[in-house]
Amino acid sequence: MLTSNFVLGAAAAHFNGGDIIYQLVVFIVLLALLKKFAWGPLMGIMKEREQHVASEIEAAEASRKExxxxxxxxxxxxxxxxxxxxxLIENAKKQGEAQREDIINQARAEAERVKESAKREIVQEKEKAVAALREQVASLSVMIASKVIEKELSVADQEKLINEYIQEVGEER
Structure with missing residues (x-):
């Protein structure tokens, strides 16, 4: 055991530049391989992802603006x-107001027409009544005159006769 420790100790004390250079070359080759096969595609993926995120942000901003x-x-x-x-409401109100005014004016005109018609009818009926009354008064006067001529009447008889004729005329109506 002792000999194996000594050999290890001697190897540790001895500086081996070839191993260091070999390890340095292998490390540089490893770095070049990593850069070519790992770092390049990884950076490509990262740039692609960055562009995708940027396009998504732009799309979201465009959607927000839209x-x-x-x-x-x-x-x-x-x-x-x-x-x-x-x-529309204002026009409907104006139209309704105009229709209301039109209806009121038509109703007033109709009322005035009916009123004038009624006045004419009243005047006609009054004239008919006056004419009928004149006829009755005339016939009554003729009858009274004929009765007076037939007999001479006292004042009391005249009043009685007039009252009888007035009653007869009232009953005829």
Missing amino acids: ALQYLEEQREIVKQSRTEAAQ
Whole structure:
């Protein structure tokens, strides 16, 4: 055992430059291989991922701007709809007011026509009644005159006769 320790100790004390150079060359080759086969594709994947994330952010921003534009358009449409609705309501009120006035004017004209017709009818009926009364008074006067001529009457008899004729005329009606 002792000999094996000595050999190891001698190897540790001895500086071997060839091994170091060999290990350095192998390390550099390993780094070159890693750069070519691992680091390059890894960086490519990272750049691809970065571009994908950037395009997703741009798409999201574009979608957000489009949504804001759409929202603004919708607000404008709602505003126009409210304005149009208010105008329609106002027009309907004006039209209703005009129709109301028209109906009132027609009703007044009809009432005036009916009133004038009734006045004419009343005047005609009054004239008919006056004419009928004149006829009755005339016939009554003739009858009274004929009775008076037939006999001479006292004042009491005259009043009695007039009252009888008035009653007869009232009953005939």
